[in-house]
Amino acid sequence: MDQYRLDLKTIEQSLRDVQREFPKINEILHSRRDSMTDEVLENMLAGYTFVDKAVADGVDLFTLRHATALLELNHIVLCGLNQQVRQEYQTHIAAAAQHFHEQEEFNIDDILRWYYRHEDESPWKRAAGVYVRILSQPQLYIEGNHRTGALIMSYILMRDGKAPFVLTVDNAKAYFDPSTLVKETKKTATTILTKLPRMKKLFANFLREQVHEKYLHKVR
Numbered sequence: 001m002d003q004y005r006l007d008l009k010t011i012e013q014s015l016r017d018v019q020r021e022f023p024k025i026n027e028i029l030h031s032r033r034d035s036m037t038d039e040v041l042e043n044m045l046a047g048y049t050f051v052d053k054a055v056a057d058g059v060d061l062f063t064l065r066h067a068t069a070l071l072e073l074n075h076i077v078l079c080g081l082n083q084q085v086r087q088e089y090q091t092h093i094a095a096a097a098q099h100f101h102e103q104e105e106f107n108i109d110d111i112l113r114w115y116y117r118h119e120d121e122s123p124w125k126r127a128a129g130v131y132v133r134i135l136s137q138p139q140l141y142i143e144g145n146h147r148t149g150a151l152i153m154s155y156i157l158m159r160d161g162k163a164p165f166v167l168t169v170d171n172a173k174a175y176f177d178p179s180t181l182v183k184e185t186k187k188t189a190t191t192i193l194t195k196l197p198r199m200k201k202l203f204a205n206f207l208r209e210q211v212h213e214k215y216l217h218k219v220r
Contacts, residue, residue, distance in 0.1 A: 006052040123160035127153040128203035
């Protein structure tokens with residue numbers, strides 16, 4: 001059976017294209033985003049490397065045993081892998097861990113329960129549903145929900161044999177504008193039953209259109 005790994009060089013090129021064009025992209029967004037610095041880009045590449053290894057090793061991040069890896073992915077997005085940098089941000093890292101596990105509602109346990117209630121759905125719907133649960137209020141992470149959520153979507157897609165989601169110049173607006181609407185949505189009894197499922201459907205359709213096999217290479 002063929003196995004695939006991420007083509008990290010191609011992913012890096014796409015992200016660098018976005019970085020170069022980001023001032024123009026920002027001008028057409030409904031809500032302006034922070035610029036894509038070299039640090040942000042390098043941390044995202046480290047995140048894709050983490051996702052690639054997790055999939056290759058057959059690790060199920062949506063189990064209680066491995067769920068802390070989803071927290072580590074957020075640490076990578078925000079702080080990278082440099083231990084000195086992590087030491088400087090140790091207070092934030094500790095707060096992020098507490099928020100991830102212990103916030104009163106919609107912590108990681110809620111994400112895991114949602115995922116397994118919907119495990120029979122397509123990878124597009126599962127990836128979109130998890131992303132919407134992460135990004136809507138209250139968010140799963142203190143910071144970095146967009147970037148970490150994008151990597152988690154890629155993990156879900158790759159485990160099902162699909163290409164990852166990668167931000168490009170062409171899809172940036174179609175990704176950022178709906179994401180802003182999700183971020184501004186609070187989880188309530190009403191929105192969980194009505195608005196969030198509509199957003200999930202929108203994002204699932206978006207992801208299905210973002211299949212680019214160039215981000216994968218066959219290893220056998």
